[in-house]
Amino acid sequence: MSEPLILGIETSCDETGIGIVRGTTLLADTVASSVDEHARFGGVVPEVASRAHLEAMVPTIERACQTAGITLDDVDAFAVTAGPGLAGALLVGVSAAKSLALALNKPLYGVNHLAAHVCVDQLEHGLLDQPSVAMLVSGGHSSLLLVPDITGEVQPLGQTIDDAAGEAFDKIARVLGLPFPGGPYIDLAARDGDPNAIDFPRGLTSPKDMEKHRFDVSFSGLKTAVARWVEREERSGNSIMVNDVAASFQEAVVDVLLRKAIDACLTNEVGTLVIGGGVAANSRLRAVAEERCAEHKIRLRIPSAKLCTDNGAMVAALGSELVRRGRDASRLDFGSDSSMQVTEVVA
Ligand code: KG4
Ligand code: ZN
Numbered sequence: 001m002s003e004p005l006i007l008g009i010e011t012s013c014d015e016t017g018i019g020i021v022r023g024t025t026l027l028a029d030t031v032a033s034s035v036d037e038h039a040r041f042g043g044v045v046p047e048v049a050s051r052a053h054l055e056a057m058v059p060t061i062e063r064a065c066q067t068a069g070i071t072l073d074d075v076d077a078f079a080v081t082a083g084p085g086l087a088g089a090l091l092v093g094v095s096a097a098k099s100l101a102l103a104l105n106k107p108l109y110g111v112n113h114l115a116a117h118v119c120v121d122q123l124e125h126g127l128l129d130q131p132s133v134a135m136l137v138s139g140g141h142s143s144l145l146l147v148p149d150i151t152g153e154v155q156p157l158g159q160t161i162d163d164a165a166g167e168a169f170d171k172i173a174r175v176l177g178l179p180f181p182g183g184p185y186i187d188l189a190a191r192d193g194d195p196n197a198i199d200f201p202r203g204l205t206s207p208k209d210m211e212k213h214r215f216d217v218s219f220s221g222l223k224t225a226v227a228r229w230v231e232r233e234e235r236s237g238n239s240i241m242v243n244d245v246a247a248s249f250q251e252a253v254v255d256v257l258l259r260k261a262i263d264a265c266l267t268n269e270v271g272t273l274v275i276g277g278g279v280a281a282n283s284r285l286r287a288v289a290e291e292r293c294a295e296h297k298i299r300l301r302i303p304s305a306k307l308c309t310d311n312g313a314m315v316a317a318l319g320s321e322l323v324r325r326g327r328d329a330s331r332l333d334f335g336s337d338s339s340m341q342v343t344e345v346v347a
Pocket of ligand 2: 138139309
């Protein structure tokens with residue numbers, strides 16, 4: 001018998017993502033993004049995102065089914081992001097998923113977006129090692145997790161105490177006059193810059209901070225330092241070397257994130273590090289992670305860039321793993337939860 005066919009729906013932010021997987025084989029990953037509608041506001045406008053999901057939902061499902069060569073009747077189970085995310089945006093996806101599950105009489109899994117960012121790696125690199133350490137770095141989250149079992153046991157080790165990593169990229173891009181969302185533009189600008197040009201601060205790495213915040217990160221001090229540096233240069237009439245600032249800022253973020261992630265692996269005696277979330281698409285993060293993991297003999301797993309940013313494949317991947325492991329589906333009266341804790345994998 002062939003493995004179960006799972007359709008996943010993601011609407012926690014500005015991407016309407018529909019993913020279709022069979023087992024751990026990806027058949028379709030279709031994304032409609034409303035990012036252009038938010039660009040002029042310099043951030044995602046929740047109401048605009050919700051309306052865009054409503055318009056994109058049915059066409060995106062149809063495109064995904066076409067790509068996968070399936071009909072909705074073929075689907076064995078549905079999965080949807082139940083949280084965390086923007087409240088109104090989540091409601092659109094959850095409502096759509098419930099309609100499908102009810103009409104087709106199929107099980108539905110309301111899943112955690114963060115766990116899905118980790119689980120998506122199974123589509124490219126096989127089943128996750130148990131336990132793994134996972135580092136999630138996106139526009140909304142930066143967390144370091146100990147993952148004995150992605151279908152049920154996820155333990156937070158640390159997180160950001162202020163801005164998420166992606167948020168820091170987006171804000172610094174704005175300071176440098178780069179478009180929104182800034183991460184990919186900083187990544188690009190940094191390729192022609194010197195990462196050692198400016199010595200920006202590494203937050204929460206002093207021995208004193210490490211006592212209380214060993215696995216936490218903070219980007220507010222770094223953000224202020226970059227903004228001040230740019231202001232000072234402008235006041236002095238110097239032209240800003242955008243490439244050098246981008247590269248030096250990026251280096252500080254990458255350095256801190258990886259110091260903490262490797263420390264988490266070594267301290268917990270875990271041999272595998274999985275990195276996920278939009279910032280995991282960053283080319284410098286990927287390169288330095290490879291170097292440092294090799295140095296410490298840690299197995300590194302990072303999904304390809306397209307699967308790092310928000311998409312439906314990640315939701316389908318987690319749904320598929322839940323089915324494979326025989327986990328119970330959600331009751332159809334489950335709610336969406338904009339601040340769903342990472343310890344809750346299924347609603
Ligand atoms: O995971 P994601 O698509 O959405 C959230 O759940 O937040 O992450 C989006 C974030 C944005 O802040 C974006 O600037 C950042 O990921 N990002 C990057 C890169 N590509 C996306 N940051 C750094 N370098 C990149 N190449
Ligand atoms: Zn995300």
